[in-house]
Amino acid sequence: MPHTPEQTSEASLGLKRGDLVLDTATGRVGEVMDNRWNRYQLRPLGGGREWHANPLNLVSPRMNGPRCPECRRIKSAYYAASHEGDREAAARWTTEMGLHQRAAHL
Numbered sequence: 468m469p470h471t472p473e474q475t476s477e478a479s480l481g482l483k484r485g486d487l488v489l490d491t492a493t494g495r496v497g498e499v500m501d502n503r504w505n506r507y508q509l510r511p512l513g514g515g516r517e518w519h520a521n522p523l524n525l526v527s528p529r530m531n532g533p534r535c536p537e538c539r540r541i542k543s544a545y546y547a548a549s550h551e552g553d554r555e556a557a558a559r560w561t562t563e564m565g566l567h568q569r570a571a572h573l
């Protein structure tokens with residue numbers, strides 16, 4: 468995938484504050500706090516030190532359209548967990564989405 472400035476723009480990921488994302492560079496799930504300097508500021512679930520993540524390394528069930536039944540399954544499980552306020556489960560589905568996309572779509 469070519470690394471163009473467009474791909475790091477705010478609009479490209481469609482993430483907003485509070486969304487959970489997997490940073491594939493670190494394998495950690497974080498909560499989106501901000502988006503500055505072409506980086507996303509992520510906070511560990513439950514608090515802790517924020518870190519800066521490259522948008523190119525981020526995967527979230529909220530990103531991209533569903534591309535296969537497994538994507539759809541993970542996505543709906545993520546939304547169900549989020550809707551119930553179960554952040555731990557939502558974080559697990561976020562990780563699951565990262566693993567699945569890496570295995571099936573990259």
Ligand SMILES: [Zn+2]
Binds near residue numbers: 534535567571
């Ligand atoms: Zn898929």
